[in-house]
Every structure is written in C-alpha cells, then in structure tokens.
Amino acid sequence: MHNNIDNDNNINNNDNIRVRFAPSPTGHLHIGGLRTALFNCLFAKKNNGKLILRIDDTDIARSKKEYEDSIISDIKWFDIKYDEFYKQSERKDVYEKYLKTLEEKGYIYECFCTEEELLISKELSINLKKPYIYNGRCLHLNNSEKENLRKKLADAGLSPSIRLNMLKLGLEQVEFEDIVHGRVAFHVKLLGDFVLKTSDNRFTYNFASIIDDIDLGISHIIRGEDHISNTPRQILLCKALGKSSPIFAHISLLYGKDGKLMSKRDFNANLEYYKKEGYLPQAILNYLAITGNTFVVHNYSNEIHNNNNTDFNRTIHPIIDNNNENNEIHNDENLLNLLNKDKVKDKEIFSSINEMAQYFDIKRAKNSGAIFSEDKLKFVNEKWLQHLSAETLISIIKEKFMLTGYIYLSDIDSNNNIDIDVQNKNANISDVIDCAEKEYGKEGLILIVDFLKNEYKTVKEIILELNNVFLSKEKYKYFDKEITELLFKNFEEIIDNGSADSEFDEIAVKNAIQKISKENKKNIKDIYKNLRMVLTGKTNGPSILKIAVLLGKERVLPKLKI
RNA sequence: GGCCCCAUAGUCUAGCGGUCAGGACGUUGCCCUCUCAAGGCAGUAACACGGGUUCAAAUCCCGUUGGGGCUACCA
Numbered sequence: 001m002h003n004n005i006d007n008d009n010n011i012n013n014n015d016n017i018r019v020r021f022a023p024s025p026t027g028h029l030h031i032g033g034l035r036t037a038l039f040n041c042l043f044a045k046k047n048n049g050k051l052i053l054r055i056d057d058t059d060i061a062r063s064k065k066e067y068e069d070s071i072i073s074d075i076k077w078f079d080i081k082y083d084e085f086y087k088q089s090e091r092k093d094v095y096e097k098y099l100k101t102l103e104e105k106g107y108i109y110e111c112f113c114t115e116e117e118l119l120i121s122k123e124l125s126i127n128l129k130k131p132y133i134y135n136g137r138c139l140h141l142n143n144s145e146k147e148n149l150r151k152k153l154a155d156a157g158l159s160p161s162i163r164l165n166m167l168k169l170g171l172e173q174v175e176f177e178d179i180v181h182g183r184v185a186f187h188v189k190l191l192g193d194f195v196l197k198t199s200d201n202r203f204t205y206n207f208a209s210i211i212d213d214i215d216l217g218i219s220h221i222i223r224g225e226d227h228i229s230n231t232p233r234q235i236l237l238c239k240a241l242g243k244s245s246p247i248f249a250h251i252s253l254l255y256g257k258d259g260k261l262m263s264k265r266d267f268n269a270n271l272e273y274y275k276k277e278g279y280l281p282q283a284i285l286n287y288l289a290i291t292g293n294t295f296v297v298h299n300y301s302n303e304i305h306n307n308n309n310t311d312f313n314r315t316i317h318p319i320i321d322n323n324n325e326n327n328e329i330h331n332d333e334n335l336l337n338l339l340n341k342d343k344v345k346d347k348e349i350f351s352s353i354n355e356m357a358q359y360f361d362i363k364r365a366k367n368s369g370a371i372f373s374e375d376k377l378k379f380v381n382e383k384w385l386q387h388l389s390a391e392t393l394i395s396i397i398k399e400k401f402m403l404t405g406y407i408y409l410s411d412i413d414s415n416n417n418i419d420i421d422v423q424n425k426n427a428n429i430s431d432v433i434d435c436a437e438k439e440y441g442k443e444g445l446i447l448i449v450d451f452l453k454n455e456y457k458t459v460k461e462i463i464l465e466l467n468n469v470f471l472s473k474e475k476y477k478y479f480d481k482e483i484t485e486l487l488f489k490n491f492e493e494i495i496d497n498g499s500a501d502s503e504f505d506e507i508a509v510k511n512a513i514q515k516i517s518k519e520n521k522k523n524i525k526d527i528y529k530n531l532r533m534v535l536t537g538k539t540n541g542p543s544i545l546k547i548a549v550l551l552g553k554e555r556v557l558p559k560l561k562i
Numbered sequence: 563g564g565c566c567c568c569a570u571a572g573u574c575u576a577g578c579g580g581u582c583a584g585g586a587c588g589u590u591g592c593c594c595u596c597u598c599a600a601g602g603c604a605g606u607a608a609c610a611c612g613g614g615u616u617c618a619a620a621u622c623c624c625g626u627u628g629g630g631g632c633u634a635c636c637a
Contacts, residue, residue, distance in 0.1 A: 002635085024637045057637055111627040115635070122634085131564035132633070161635050181567070190633095198635040205637045218603060229566060252568085259629070290586090291574055346576070346585060367574075368568045369630065376587045378575065384599085455599065528596030540598040
C-alpha cells in the first residue's frame, strides 16, 4: 500500500474537519453504503470534525421519499449521528448561483444537441472502437444558429443544456492525491465537456455534488472507489471556480462471494437480511470497519480492551541502523518510543464505536476490494454478544429488534432440523421478550439472557432458544420412561427436602443425577440425554444443568411428570 | 474498445529491500465435556506470471495475465 502522501498536517492540524455521507434515495441503504457512512463517521469522530448527511436527490425520476426515510432510519438504527442535514432538491438556488459565477467567467456554454443526436455520435464511437467524447459541436455555434436550435428545443418543451468548457481551463492533466490510492491522474481531453444542467433544468450529480462540497465546506470526501472517475471532473469544476478542492479518500468496494460488486438488489447487500438474522448493529459496524482496513494499536497505548481473548501479539523486529554507529539515542523517552513503536497489535474486536474511532486511521484503508464474509461477521457478532452485559443486550433487543416485528418462529419449519411443537409459531421478538419478562421477571430474564448470549451467536438464535426452551409449555417426549420417572422422583425430593442447603441449584441437580446413576445402574450420559430431551425436545444444546436451574423447579417438574 | 483502480492462503489482512512471510476468519485434529457450542492446544494453506534494478526483491521499475470500476442530459 502506498500512501506516499503526507496528509498528516491536513488531518491533524485542521480543526475544520467536515465530512459528508451523500446517498441518493434511489434504493435502500445497502451494506456498501453503510460502510462508507461508517468510515466518514469514524473519521469525523477521530478528528473532532462534523459529519454531514446529504441526500443527493437531483434525479427526481428515481428518487423516492420512501427511500430517503428508509436510509435515515437505517442510519439511526446503526447509531450513526450526523451534525447537519441537507437535501439537494432544496438547494437549487445554490447551484444556480455557482452556475452564474461560472458563466461570468466564461467557463460554460449552451448545448443544443438532442438526446438522439448524442446517441448517434456515441454509437458511432463505439463502432469505430474509439472512446466516446462529446465533440463540442455547440461550442462553435453562431448566434442565429443558436436561436434556431433554441426554438426547436422550446417546441419540445426543453431548454439548452449547460456544459463545462474544459479547454478553456487550459489543462492537459488533472491529478490529485488520494489518501488511499496516492497520486491519480487523468487526461483532460478524454473527459469531454460534461453537462452541468440538463435540458429539463436539473443539475447533474457531478455538478451538484462538488458544488455542495465546496459550499458546505467539506474538507475530506470519503466515498467509494467507484467515484474515482468522477473526481477529475469535480476537480476541474473547483479550478474553474477558483476554489481549492477537498481532499479525497476513495475507499475500496465490497464484493459478494461471486466476486461481483455488492449491489442494491443483492440480498447479501441488503441490511434487512442482517437485521433479521439477528446481527447487532455494533457488530455489523465493527465487521465493516475491519474489512478492507486495519486498526493498529501501539503497544504503549492504553488497552481499553477486555482482558481475556484477542491476544494478537505481533512483534515487528525493530529496524536498527547498524551502519550508523553515531545513531545515538539521546534520552530514555526516545529509546522507549523506538522500542515500543515497533510492537504493534492488529485490533479487530472493539468494545464501542468510540473506541473504533480512537484507533481509526483512514490512511490504513486498503486500496483493493474486499469480499464480504458472513462467517467473519458472525464471529464478530459472537464476540459482541459475549462482552455486552445482559442488561445492555436486552435493551438493544428492545430498542432495535422488537420494532422490526420479525417473526422468527415460523422459520423453524423451513429449518427442518428442529422438530418441536412450539406454542406460538407466529410469535415475534417482542412477544417473546414480553412473555419472558412476565414469566421470569426482569431479574430472571437477565439471568437467562446472560446465559444464552454466551451460548449463541446471533440475536435470532437467542430469541428462538428463549421461546422454544424457556417459554414453551410443551411436554416433550422422553426416550426412557424409567429414567424420566427417576428424575421426577429425585428432583421432587430436592425440593421437598426444604432445607436451606438443598436448593434446586446446579450442584443439587448434578448430585441427583449421580445418585440415580449409582443406585439404578443407569448410564449417566443417558440420564443427561433424557433430561435434555424432556426439557428442550432436542438432543443437543447448552448445559442442561444450567437450563434446568434457570427454568426452575416449578417448570421442570411438570415436564418430567408422566 | 477507451480511461482509471487493484493483485500475499478459500476469505480479511500485516509487510515499505535482508522476516522460519506474521495475525484473524474458515477448515482439520486433540484436550475439556451431559450433548452442541464456547475455550485451550496443535495442524492446514499465500507472495499471479515474466523480465529487469540490486550483493539481496513479496517489497522498487517495466511488461503480461487476471479481477474490478467508470465510460449518460443516473447518482
């Protein structure tokens, strides 16, 4: 990766950091768009800047309010906060103003070409295997020709479109320093005079976008790599207006398993899918942040991270200049820095979005595309479930998932491998949570969720288990009548004993099982297996001892009674 | 076709001229265990190819191949 530019000064010393996320409401927010929003958000947080949300809705035909609302609600679902909000459809005056400036400077001209004419010349270029570039015909029209053509267009209810006169800028090449790609250059003559304002009086993306960026004081444009080829046009516009252009960072794109770009119609790209599967918003963001990107934590930094896992110890050998004997280290601090700087850690799992922002470095974004991996997402989600407290998890479920109204239970049938009779097949998440809270109380629910979150990888799995095991009144089949009867009898005894030291806890249940095994010459594994079968209807799952205790004697006994 | 971007294991990546090519996901085996996970341990697998430059190249340069993006009066 060659980030051969030094933007450090720009990034760190400029306290006017302003970035923007500018989706067009022509579809729902997809996973790639979310990643762009995230990178902007992290960059803003890291540099104490502002994040602006701008709805790029200049294309009236394709833009829909429905999509705009959906994008905004998704951004909120992910807790990405923005400081300012704009819609391009409400900023026509601004574009008009800048267009006028351009006109005064003589950088624009009217184009009377019709769509058909343009199409013909384009087809011609393709047939000749030459690049299509607008021929600039209308630049050389005289006044009477213009008036004739103007009338013709007016008859069709159109006005001339406005193009930027590239040659007038007198440049051969446009080049820019991209934070992630380094120097990128384009030939101006290959760009062609592009349209700023259409014949039906709309402003084009390439114009409106950069005008807004200038007008809103955007310092850094962080967007997808697919915009690289728009960049020279936008820079040219900046030059024509005599403004300096923002700093660009074109981040790599996300691809599906097939190597194809994650597109809006792709179900893999659809955020609904991940919500429905029960991935936490923070985990999705965490995953998105580490793919096609690396977080480096210097060893001497404070480790906020939770102690146990993620011991990514990686030692880079210090590069010591042996040739230079005089390369003295003058004080202890320098020595410490030299030694420590070479010890870095790749950090993957974060405990908060703010922590992610703390270590975020746009310069480390990779310049090549990445294939989306649901396996890794699941892994990240699992880690998040593990380190989130049960209370927090429950509140996230209530806040984020209950509203979605997903019905998981009806999925069971199609998932086949579980064949149990669930009480309420149409229950949705809020039904399950409400029901569980009623049944076990707040504290009881916390205990159960605390248990489940360490056993399962997604919210969906947790909800399913909560419903199928902890809420089901179903009496599941036993496979051994005798064992079942013994279990009933012995469990009943624990309870009836009534003394303080024989509560229905893990030890008591375990002892009871051991006793049954000893006294009745039963295989201990069979007893466990039978208990599991009776209580959950399944042959595998988390510790049945814990499940039994969490269920409580009053729910276990009826299930054991034949 | 043209322009631009990119190339380390199945996937995400570290690497900035001298490394046993490091880590993570996945996968395989073992341990743990009431089963499934989790966890612990171990294994698996990569510098696209060809030329240079250099004492020395994954790393720098050129070419080839491959992948991707853009190529609109869409954004």
